[in-house]
Amino acid sequence: MASSSRESAISKWESGKSYPDITLVPEICKALDVSEHELIRGANDTEFREMKKHATLHRKVSERFYWGFTGTYILALIICLICDIAINKGLTFSPIVFGGLLVAFTFIPTATRFTEQHKLAVFTLSTFASISLLLGICCFIYEQNWWGIATMGTLLGYIVLFSPYLLKRYAIRKYNVALYFFMTYSSLFILLFIIGVTNGYDMKPGYLITLFTMIPFIIMSIMHMTSVNGWFKASVNTLFMSISLYSIQYILTLTLGENENSSYKVNFSDWPNHVNANVFLLILIIGIILSIVFFIVGIKQKHRR
Structure with a gap:
């Protein structure tokens, strides 16, 4: 009975008296090994056949490559x-x-x-x-006994390289920047700790320098989570980044306990002996100028809106 009813239904489809339920189309195509386009038009779908052929070839090559x-x-x-x-x-x-x-x-x-x-x-x-x-x-x-140092250093590199893409896929976009810097600096602190424990070094200067370098990235993370105009964010981030970069030479001197020498003093008339201080000051000036420019553009864009 079931067989005769199926034959009757197929006979009606062929004669055009009725059409199959649209929900059955994928199953019919699978059973007949044709595409929906071929089933509806009653003609060969050359593009579909070609794509299927290439897909089959790709699977075979992939299997052979793997094994x-x-x-x-x-x-x-x-x-x-x-x-x-x-x-x-x-x-x-x-x-x-x-x-x-x-x-x-x-x-x-x-x-x-x-x-x-x-x-x-x-x-x-x-x-x-x-x-x-x-x-x-x-x-x-x-x-x-260097396994901990090598493994943690590898993990730090992996976090820096892969975490932006993983966070973009699995985390809330609003907190991506904050999570990225948190993971990076957490792994850096752990690496410093392992180095100190493994080799018996005093890592306090390293901790202090790392904490100082965190400041602009903390500001950047906070700004990213706010709804402030993008130009204002760029202005604040540029300003703090340039200030931190200019200050790092003095922080290194104070932290490492070295005496300040002439290389940290600005003198544009004597570049060979004052190149560090001159370059850092120029970076600070350029950063401040860019920050002001970004701020002005942000104000104009806000008024325009």
Whole structure:
């Protein structure tokens, strides 16, 4: 009965007496292996066929690329294990080879083929984890203690490089700048702490200098979260950035306990001996001028609105 009713329905579609329910079109196209365009027009969709052909070819090439590299890495690891055990009667250099091959695998062909929605996040986490593991293996084999410094330095680089894109995707846009600088400076403080603990250094000057350099970025983050005119934001950010840059030479002198010398004194008639102070002063002047210009443009734009 069901078969005869289906045949009757198809017969009516073919004769033009009725048409299939529009919700059934995707299933019909899938069953017939045709596009919606082909089904409706009753003609071959050359473009669809060509796209499907290229997509199939791309999948095949991608599969061969992935398994080709993966197989090469596995074969290289097996050869290194055999050589290591045969020559050294144990695992000496092969763990480092394993770590290096794992790093290579996370970069090419990468683990992103297992996800569609979070490729950048998967790439970032997998590559960082593999690099950290390789650094840990090297430290363990050679009995050294620089793993924390190297790993934290790598994390700082990853935050600086990848976090703007990850925050843009996963965070609230209003707080992106504040979160970016918070993550960057938090990792920097942790890195300084690990350096101090590992090597026994007094890191107080480093903490103070880092805190000072945070000031313009704190201002920038606050301005970004406000609804102030963009030109006013640029004016404030430029002013504080130029002031901080000009002041950093004095902060370094005071923090590191060095005596102020002639290189910090302005003298445009003697550039060879006063180049630092002259350049920093010119940067400050240019920054102030740009800040005033941005402020004036912001006022004009506000009045125009």
